[in-house]
Amino acid sequence: MQFYHLYLWTGNQELLQDLWPAARKALIWLMSSSTEGSGLPLRKTCTYDIIYLEGYDHTTYNSVMYLLGLRVGQVLAEALGETELAQTVHKAFKYGKDKMDRTLWNEKDGFYHSWWDHEKGSPDWLMTDSLYGQVSSILYIL
Numbered sequence: 001m002q003f004y005h006l007y008l009w010t011g012n013q014e015l016l017q018d019l020w021p022a023a024r025k026a027l028i029w030l031m032s033s034s035t036e037g038s039g040l041p042l043r044k045t046c047t048y049d050i051i052y053l054e055g056y057d058h059t060t061y062n063s064v065m066y067l068l069g070l071r072v073g074q075v076l077a078e079a080l081g082e083t084e085l086a087q088t089v090h091k092a093f094k095y096g097k098d099k100m101d102r103t104l105w106n107e108k109d110g111f112y113h114s115w116w117d118h119e120k121g122s123p124d125w126l127m128t129d130s131l132y133g134q135v136s137s138i139l140y141i142l
Helices: 002-010 013-032 060-079 083-104 128-139
Strands: none
Touching: 002 013, 002 060, 013 060, 013 083, 060 083, 060 128
16 A cells, blocks of 8 residues: 555656566465455454454454555556456455455444454444544545
């Protein structure tokens, strides 16, 4: 996301070309290894190092940041003419967003819960930092 922010700020096409191979590799890892096929980051540590969130299948913070990373990757792939990759990323984004809505959203409470686990369920509250990805997407005009 920082790479995208720098590109938006400078419009530097040479920088985009130079950094894209590393960003592309990270994007592919993000879609495959970080999710382990689940559609969202699976049991990953996040900024809440005082709480054992990697003990839960999915956290809202990681999921929102993951979706933001995918959206950024799609925009960059499109800017570089990598249509096939952009389509793959779009599919991963849609699948992840749908999974997030199914597992983390609680219609009764009207918000995404902090985490979800297939055995432990989810709490009935949300940590506010979970919204950082949404704030970033608005700032990056995504």
